[in-house]
Amino acid sequence: MSALAAETVEMTPILAARGVGHAYGDFLACRDVSFDLYPGEVLGIVGESGSGKTTLLKCLSGHLEPTEGEVGFAVRDGEMRLLGEMGEPERRALARTDWAFVHQNPRDGLRMSVSAGANIGERLMANGHRHYGNIREAALEWLAKVEIDAERIDDLPRTFSGGMQQRLQIARNLVTGPRLVFMDEPTGGLDVSVQARLLDLLRGLVQRLGLSAIVVTHDLAVARLLSTRLMVMQGGRVIEAGLTDQVLEDPQAPYSQLLVSSVLQV
Amino acid sequence: MSVDANTPVLRVSGLTKTFCLHLQDEARIPVFDALGFTLNAGEAVALNGPSGVGKSSFLKLVYGTYLAAAGEIAVMHRGGWVDIANAEPRQVLDIRRETLGYVTQFLRVIPRVPTLDIVAEPLIERGESEEAARARARDLLNRLNIPETLWSLSPLTFSGGEQQRVNIARGFAASFPIMLLDEPTASLDAVNRQTVIDLIGEAVAAGSAVIGIFHSKADREQIASRAFELTPALAA
Structure with a gap:
């Protein structure tokens, strides 16, 4: 593979997860999650309720301390800093400048x-x-x-x-x-017509502003429209990851195949 | 663009693909076993074979929508070879933005986005000015006989034929070194079919290499300079 071709895509991730997991007491809600998110990428995290999506999102966004592994974030000067090693003031500063968190329930974010x-x-x-x-x-x-x-x-x-x-x-x-937006079921609980409007809006904003985003959703149509990459979670683990259209059209894992084949056609 | 004949732009080797349907008694459907194919700059190849042999699957593998089980799908991208079968998502997306075009008969409609924007989007994503992108989009929509009164509307409510032509306009808005065509001429009337054949011819004349599935023999003869036959024996 030529160096030239490699140079044309951004080389430094904006966020890196290594072996991230979180246990509530004895219960491991998510475990062993590793990935790199690059500038301009939108990562969709899909899976059924209880698969660990939201716990993972909270770990990635600094809302919850991972009990295993670590999360790194590239601050504005390009240096990769571990969230776990940042002080509370620094993390708060990030949360109101470089990061944004869109909650499922607007009342939690307003x-x-x-x-x-x-x-x-x-x-x-x-x-x-x-x-x-x-x-x-x-x-x-x-x-x-x-x-x-x-x-x-x-x-x-x-x-x-x-x-x-x-x-x-x-x-x-x-x-x-912000440079990185976390979204937890951003269209959950909305009417279908309102959902379409919101999705179009989000898609436009993400594209125009060149944002990176991590979107948790159980709705595959939302994932298809917003995300460039997908991770499928089951039982707290990532069981499959790849390009959005590849995961949805050629799912490899039994659970991913079930998820894709369970979507009702309209 | 100067075109060097016999300069490969796509090299497929040892391509193997089997679908494993875990939910249907672990059924295994072999599609390709160690398939090889080379596409050169500026040539148009017809991908032939009986229904179900894997023609569309082959294009989807090359585009990265299907995952290869084994083998290499090397694409000449920005002056270097990149193996789509083993590339990271962001590399595949960069290849799709710049190098690999893919046109089918089916439009993926995004709610609320106007037809003109859908057609102009691939150029805007490449950094083309909105003005130039829209000018090209208008030209293509005109050529494909989409009435101007529809351009500001989402194609959601358009007829199947109109959606197909909008998708073709989008597919040909930007020029690509390699174009994958999955029956773009299917079910079009004679006038629009000829327009699509002309668009393909213009792309090839401008240096694109094309591999496509064309249902009609007449279309194949007008478009392609050679054929690549997929046979069940060769495939599985």
Whole structure:
């Protein structure tokens, strides 16, 4: 394989997992997960409920300390730092700048007691932005990007529909220009029509902003639309990984074959 | 682009593929055993063989959608050989962006994305300006007789024939050194069929190497300079 061809794809991963696992007491929720995520890649993690997807996502995003293995993240100067060796302040700083976490339930990712505009502005202020006019302008710009009417900027999120709340959560997360976005069932619990709109929006944003993302979903259609790569989990382990279309059209493991063949055709 | 005949751009060797259906009594369906094939720059090859012999599977293996059990699928990519059968996902995606085009009769519709954007996307992904990409998209949609009133709509509600032509426009928007064609002319009317044949001819004239499945003998004769026959004996 020529060096020339190899040079054309990004050589340094933005996130690296090595033997990551987590046990709740005696119960190993996920184990032995290793992969590299490169800039611009969207990794889908699929599997049934209880397969360890969300636990893994929490370990990768610093929400949960892995009980085995380690997670590395390439900070802005390119150096790969182990999450486990970072102090709490540094991890918090990453969580509000380079990372974004989109929760399945928007109420977990929004502050329900402050306005839509403040929800977006808060992350900017946490990053040292002080100019009120600029913050409001950024909030308006992001409301437009996620297709929420500018007139709703001063309304509380609780007056929004579920789909709007989810879009507001995405705006709040992306306003600071993160490099890596974690998403936990981002379209779960939404109407199908709202799902399509949100997926199209997410897909467009990820493509335009060149983000890397890790998306946990049990919906293979969501995985197909958003992700470039897939990992299939069962019983806490990754049983298969590869290009999204390859895993979905030529699944190798018995469980992956079951998963793909169980999708209802419409 | 200068075209060197007999310069290989795709080299398949020892390609072996068996489908193992774990859920259906572990049924094993052998498809290829140590298959070899070479495609040279600027040539058009018809992939022939009876139904079920594995013609589409062969193209999907080359595109990386199917996983080879053994063998090598070497693609000339950015001046060097890369083995698709053993490449990392991000390398395969880079190859698909720049080197390998794949056109089928079936459009994968993305909800809410307008037809014009679907056709322009492969060029934009390559870093082409939106203007140039859309100009090329408009030209192709015109040639394939998709009425302009439909361009701003998602093809979700289009007829099967219209979706097929949108997919062909998308497939030919960017030029690729290697093009894999899976029955792009199937079920088209005579006018649109000729347009697709012209598009293939233009791609080959511009230096693309083509391997394709063409149902009709007349199409094969117009497009291909040689044939690659898959036979059950050769395949399994």
